[in-house]
Amino acid sequence: LVLAACGSEGGSSSSGDDGSASGSDSGSKETKTIKAGIGLNDKHPQYKGLLKFKEIVEKKTDGQIKVETYHSGQLGDDRTMTENLQTGSQEVTIPSTAPLANFVPAFSVFDIPFLFPNTEVADKVLASETGQGLLKKLESQNLVGLAYWENGFRDVTNSKRAIKSVEDFEGLKLRTMENDLHLDAFNALGANPTPMAFTELFTAMQQGTVDGQENPYATIYLQKFYEVQKHVSNTHHVYSPFVFLMSKSFYDKLSDENKKIVEEAAVEAGKYEKKLNREANEKYLKKLQEEGMTYTEISEENREEMKEAVQPVVDKYKSKIGEDVVENIYKEVEKAKKE
Ligand code: KDG
Structure with missing residues (x-):
């Protein structure tokens, strides 16, 4: 398998430990690289959302954190990439909640058929305490759930x-x-x-x-x-939500400022992805018939x-x-x- 980085050129150190005893990178100017991979291809709103995440993070950290983006399963399928996050060989992936249920069974709640009648209800439930509480459960698996994105109705x-x-x-x-x-x-x-x-x-x-x-x-x-x-x-x-996942060992080493930047970027890019995804799901049924x-x-x-x-x-x-x-x-x- 040939891995071609579709994003920026590689940074100087990939998710490296900064060596500080506290595990915080504050004060360090060392570049960190986030390797981010998804299963869908580069035409999909999910990839466009990932590029938005890259743009925000690189701008706000002034290039201190670089984001390399991979699509089409170049780094593996949802399960493999989630495991990569656990072992620390990859920093970000955005799987559907269904394969994530193999890591945290509670995520299977979204596999209940016909649970959500529409995207408005999905948005509200995912933003609720219960929805957000599920993201917290990921920490026991050495994963951080930074935001819900959208795959959509299947x-x-x-x-x-x-x-x-x-x-x-x-x-x-x-x-x-x-x-x-x-x-x-x-x-x-x-x-x-x-x-x-x-x-x-x-x-x-x-x-x-x-x-x-x-x-x-x-x-x-x-x-x-x-x-x-x-x-x-x-x-x-x-209705399949996506979860924007980050490796917990990587996240824990970020300064508080950079933690905030990646969190906000995941949420912001998620809003953009959802908007594009809804437009796409609306127009493509006709195209399929064509x-x-x-x-x-x-x-x-x-x-x-x-x-x-x-x-x-x-x-x-x-x-x-x-x-x-x-x-x-x-x-x-x-x-x-x-x-
Ligand atoms: O990037 C996300 C995909 O890997 C995957 O979640 C797509 O819904 C999907 C599927 O059917 O596996």
Whole structure:
């Protein structure tokens, strides 16, 4: 695997220890380098958001912290990159919450199908004490969650048939993210799901190892899945947040000033990413149809049927996620709907 830095030239020391006894870099003019990698490609709003993060951090630290950006899984898939953060060989990644649940099971609360009715509710719940409290849980895994970004509502595509109701899932070989709840939920719908890293997905669809997958329209379009997929339905079965993650050992060594800069930059760049992502998800469904995909709308009745089919799976996972977390999230959703 050849690693090409897409950002600035490498800094003088990569996430190096500054050698001070306190572990703080205040007073030190040594350059630090943040290696930041994502799974999606450089066309995706997630990468544009990452470039925004780079711009803010390099400007505000006056070049003291450099950010090297990598896309398309050049540094690995979500799970591998998260592990890289834990061991300290990489400083930033922005995974979907689903694979993160393998590190902190409570994140699977966002895998509950049909949890969020729209992005307004998602925004409020993620900003709530419960949403922010989940980010705190990452610290026990040597990770710091600096902000929620957005992947978005996931929709099913496949090469076999139009999906409009539960019956249409029967036997379909679907790739899921590496997440047990997703796997069980698609089994409950009658599909034949396989967990797989995103980096392997395109080839698996091309070679017919899987018939389909699920991702937001922006990903389906920008990763050119339409070249190997025929049907798309607005299942909107899960809203995937992204979490902007930083290696805790790297973060802990930053001065208070630089900690504040990276935190604010992750939030600021996240706002920009969300805006671009929402525009993208809105315009790309039409583009997918222009590329020859057939679009099938799911009726509310049929969506309700899908929700019922996966309810036993949700019940099964409640204790693993944490009864309190599930209850609090449901409360926040109800509260957000009324506002
Ligand atoms: O950069 C993020 C991607 O690696 C990943 O999270 C995309 O939703 C995704 C998937 O299906 O794996």
